[in-house]
Amino acid sequence: MNGTAGGIGALPDADCESALQDDVRDALARRQPLRIVGGGSKGFLARSAEGEALGVADHRGILAYEPTELVVTARGGTPLAELEEVLAEGGQMLAFEPPHFGASATIGGAIACGLSGPRRPFAGSARDFVLGVKLLNGRAETLRFGGTVMKNVAGFDVSRLMAGACGTLGVLLEVSLKVLPRPRCELSLSFEMNPLSALQAMQDWASGSWPLSGLAYDDRLRVRLSGNESAVQAARRRLGGEPAECGADYWRALREQDLPFFAGAADLWRLSVPPAVRLAPLPGEWLYDWGGAQRWLRTSAPAAEVFAAAASCGGHAMLFRTPMASAARFQPLEPRLMGLHRSLKAAFDPDGLFNPGRMYEGL
Amino acid sequence: MTHRSHPSEQLAHHVDKDAFVRALRRKLGPEAVLADPEDLRPYECDALSAYRTLPWIVVLPQSTAEVQAVMQLCHAAGVPVVARGAGTGLSGGALPVENGVLLSLTRLNRILAIDAPNRLARVQPGVRNAAVTEAVAPLGLLYAPDPSSQIACTIGGNVAENSGGVHCLKYGLTVHNLTEIKLVTVEGELLTVGGMSLDAPGYDLLALLTGSEGLLGIIVEVVVKLILRPASARALLAAFDDIGAAGAAVANIIGAGLLPAGLEFMDAVTIRATEAFVHAGYPVGAAAILLCEFDGLPEQVDADVAAAEAILVAARATEVRRAADDAERLRFWMGRKAAFPAVGRIAADYYCMDGTIPRRCLADVLRGISTLAEEFGLGVANVFHAGDGNLHPLILYDANRPGELEQAERLGARILQLCLDVGGTVTGEHGVGVEKIDLLCRQFPAAELAQFHAVKRAFDPHGLLNPGKAVPSLRRCAELGAMHVHGGQLPFPELERF
Numbered sequence A: 001m002n003g004t005a006g007g008i009g010a011l012p013d014a015d016c017e018s019a020l021q022d023d024v025r026d027a028l029a030r031r032q033p034l035r036i037v038g039g040g041s042k043g044f045l046a047r048s049a050e051g052e053a054l055g056v057a058d059h060r061g062i063l064a065y066e067p068t069e070l071v072v073t074a075r076g077g078t079p080l081a082e083l084e085e086v087l088a089e090g091g092q093m094l095a096f097e098p099p100h101f102g103a104s105a106t107i108g109g110a111i112a113c114g115l116s117g118p119r120r121p122f123a124g125s126a127r128d129f130v131l132g133v134k135l136l137n138g139r140a141e142t143l144r145f146g147g148t149v150m151k152n153v154a155g156f157d158v159s160r161l162m163a164g165a166c167g168t169l170g171v172l173l174e175v176s177l178k179v180l181p182r183p184r185c186e187l188s189l190s191f192e193m194n195p196l197s198a199l200q201a202m203q204d205w206a207s208g209s210w211p212l213s214g215l216a217y218d219d220r221l222r223v224r225l226s227g228n229e230s231a232v233q234a235a236r237r238r239l240g241g242e243p244a245e246c247g248a249d250y251w252r253a254l255r256e257q258d259l260p261f262f263a264g265a266a267d268l269w270r271l272s273v274p275p276a277v278r279l280a281p282l283p284g285e286w287l288y289d290w291g292g293a294q295r296w297l298r299t300s301a302p303a304a305e306v307f308a309a310a311a312s313c314g315g316h317a318m319l320f321r322t323p324m325a326s327a328a329r330f331q332p333l334e335p336r337l338m339g340l341h342r343s344l345k346a347a348f349d350p351d352g353l354f355n356p357g358r359m360y361e362g363l
Numbered sequence B: 001m002t003h004r005s006h007p008s009e010q011l012a013h014h015v016d017k018d019a020f021v022r023a024l025r026r027k028l029g030p031e032a033v034l035a036d037p038e039d040l041r042p043y044e045c046d047a048l049s050a051y052r053t054l055p056w057i058v059v060l061p062q063s064t065a066e067v068q069a070v071m072q073l074c075h076a077a078g079v080p081v082v083a084r085g086a087g088t089g090l091s092g093g094a095l096p097v098e099n100g101v102l103l104s105l106t107r108l109n110r111i112l113a114i115d116a117p118n119r120l121a122r123v124q125p126g127v128r129n130a131a132v133t134e135a136v137a138p139l140g141l142l143y144a145p146d147p148s149s150q151i152a153c154t155i156g157g158n159v160a161e162n163s164g165g166v167h168c169l170k171y172g173l174t175v176h177n178l179t180e181i182k183l184v185t186v187e188g189e190l191l192t193v194g195g196m197s198l199d200a201p202g203y204d205l206l207a208l209l210t211g212s213e214g215l216l217g218i219i220v221e222v223v224v225k226l227i228l229r230p231a232s233a234r235a236l237l238a239a240f241d242d243i244g245a246a247g248a249a250v251a252n253i254i255g256a257g258l259l260p261a262g263l264e265f266m267d268a269v270t271i272r273a274t275e276a277f278v279h280a281g282y283p284v285g286a287a288a289i290l291l292c293e294f295d296g297l298p299e300q301v302d303a304d305v306a307a308a309e310a311i312l313v314a315a316r317a318t319e320v321r322r323a324a325d326d327a328e329r330l331r332f333w334m335g336r337k338a339a340f341p342a343v344g345r346i347a348a349d350y351y352c353m354d355g356t357i358p359r360r361c362l363a364d365v366l367r368g369i370s371t372l373a374e375e376f377g378l379g380v381a382n383v384f385h386a387g388d389g390n391l392h393p394l395i396l397y398d399a400n401r402p403g404e405l406e407q408a409e410r411l412g413a414r415i416l417q418l419c420l421d422v423g424g425t426v427t428g429e430h431g432v433g434v435e436k437i438d439l440l441c442r443q444f445p446a447a448e449l450a451q452f453h454a455v456k457r458a459f460d461p462h463g464l465l466n467p468g469k470a471v472p473s474l475r476r477c478a479e480l481g482a483m484h485v486h487g488g489q490l491p492f493p494e495l496e497r498f
């Protein structure tokens, strides 16, 4: 399915694989580190990598889309918005609801960053939906892993390993993703509640048979229901609450961090924790998503304190937005685990070409 | 049949067996180390029993510390190690190597913690799959991945194979239902990968380790996700007089945006065998049946069942039954769950294949399989996870008839080639093990295989963990390639399978 009229970007589909391969080969010959740039929408997420820019946004286009197979394959530079539009026409969606963080976001960048939106605890994460990849490794080889079928255990699961690796293991040329039908009906509710009762309610409802697709708490408890009309209405009747106006907008704004909570310059932390835990008190403002499993914190607390609080309950933290360019962003890894990360990095990218230092120093 | 590994995948060492046994016994105690041939015999194969190798030594550690001690000794001495759970694997993944230690994890069989509020359970690798669900059932919870072997297979084995089951269509494979693995490395160090949260910092090692067939480390603890027992479940049974129509119905159900909890296919041979075995009330005259289950909120389930029923009728089902109650629903499933043993009663032996294909190709591939079966003069029973496109052709043969096992293996290789030809894979959930190692040379070019080896070396630089499994050496593939005879044919049907 070439030349999709995406409507969003005016750019045509293009196959830049051999040019990208040449660029990597050339960088390899010069031992020149590369900074992989898709749409540039998520550059703020991690530390800035050193190196020459390797632009991948021109390598774009949907290569195959089979609605009945629930699979789509697209080049890494394909705009996320364009991909989602095509899926919507087929009555389907990326069920992990990836944040865009800007109109230029690409599918390759979304997978490399491995972020998922509000639907994640109910539908699965970015990595859960990865079925296959084609990548350029640090030896400038083009490699294919996984495929387009639902179950595949031939060889190590390199495809899913790419999700969230921030491009440090290779350049994502193509990804094949499982897609899901869009729910027939979606409805948002909101409830007046204090934070503690909200955590309890989220826990109770998440362990019920409700057709949930969103469970968040800012000043109110927000619930999104998805399914067929009768199920959504039945759930609505039994849960009570008020139908939230602009329901769909709320979840988009939450995903895109367009809510007032996310405005301002204070450090924004993402804490990924077991949903029912009560965290050690940290100063600042909270917003809960994922039924309590993903918690956003605006704080001026020192990084060490936030990392320690997250780790103490079996979770981890990430400094998501900060004005300090050089700050460590991800939860520190235990030295042996870090050693394994280095070995794996060397297995894909022996000369350390791709995004050096973006995830962790020395990786 | 004795399995011989490829020379390039063998690891030589000159360790004195008696001295090594003594060293192991000092760490684990005398009865946890087996070295007499009659004690080793039960470990010589997994459920792919056509391949057998007597292990050098078997160890039965009881704790993580003991697993670490075993790994430290083996690592220092350069002795290969093969991990083993319940030995229900169908691809020879737990097949011993003749100069290696077979590390049985069955004594690490405790459920360490159940965390109901966070819907997690922390278990040791030797815990049986079904034991997890049994333990959490009083809390209204369950562990979703449900391989047919669930009463016997272990969580460690499930993780190592990324096992699936009937309910994986909706609830995901093993990889989707874990949050943490504790791994003993080849050096004997203990690593924690993942945590109690939905994701973890750093690379997604959890995904990489899942399905790694014991090649990257020894899994000694796992945190699994639990789900709530669905509020309601309803099942349909549809009969077809043509397998193609049944295959098309599967594609239509998925294509219509329905997400069944399970969608299973059984062909005429399987229907008759199961009916004779468990009397589930299946329509014995049918060419195929589909079992289709929905679960969740009753309103959702009712609407989905009605939609699926309409699709099945439109797809020319000759009969569609709705289970009137839970008892009837369980009767529908009873036959499916008993299908493998039932087929075991109608043939002296069967050989279970495990390819996955795009669903739209189901009808064509099923017809292709029956043509091949006729060509080879062997029976094939098809019972499989249709919703995922995951085929399990069971090739019927009699190992006591000279040549029939080899014939069955050749037919199996042809069937898997058929799966590759339509863009599928040679294994959906049973793993590569030794069984499909040659086929991996077909599925992956040399550069991809070299990348797998690089990943392997990052964990296990000397290749001590489960040598000769899952990823073929480039030399093996080169030799197979050199023997390539003619297009479309596998290069090795004439050869004895190693």
Ligand SMILES: Cc1cc2nc3c(=O)[nH]c(=O)nc-3n(C[C@H](O)[C@H](O)[C@H](O)COP(=O)(O)OP(=O)(O)OC[C@H]3O[C@@H](n4cnc5c(N)ncnc54)[C@H](O)[C@@H]3O)c2cc1C
Residues within 6 Å of the ligand: B046, B047, B082, B083, B084, B085, B086, B087, B088, B089, B090, B092, B093, B094, B105, B125, B146, B147, B148, B149, B152, B153, B154, B155, B156, B157, B158, B159, B160, B161, B162, B163, B164, B165, B166, B213, B214, B215, B217, B218, B219, B220, B340, B429, B430, B466
């Ligand atoms: C009748 C029958 C039905 C089956 N149905 C299904 C099915 O529906 N779906 C499915 O997916 N599979 C099925 N299987 C296959 C098999 O049950 C699964 O692969 C299962 O996960 C194997 O578990 P096990 O404990 O028996 O592992 P084993 O067979 O002992 O080992 C399997 C592999 O895992 C490795 N391993 C085991 N434990 C560890 C550990 N702790 N650390 C590291 N590596 C380890 C071994 O080295 C080996 O490579 C079936 C098998 C049978 C016999």
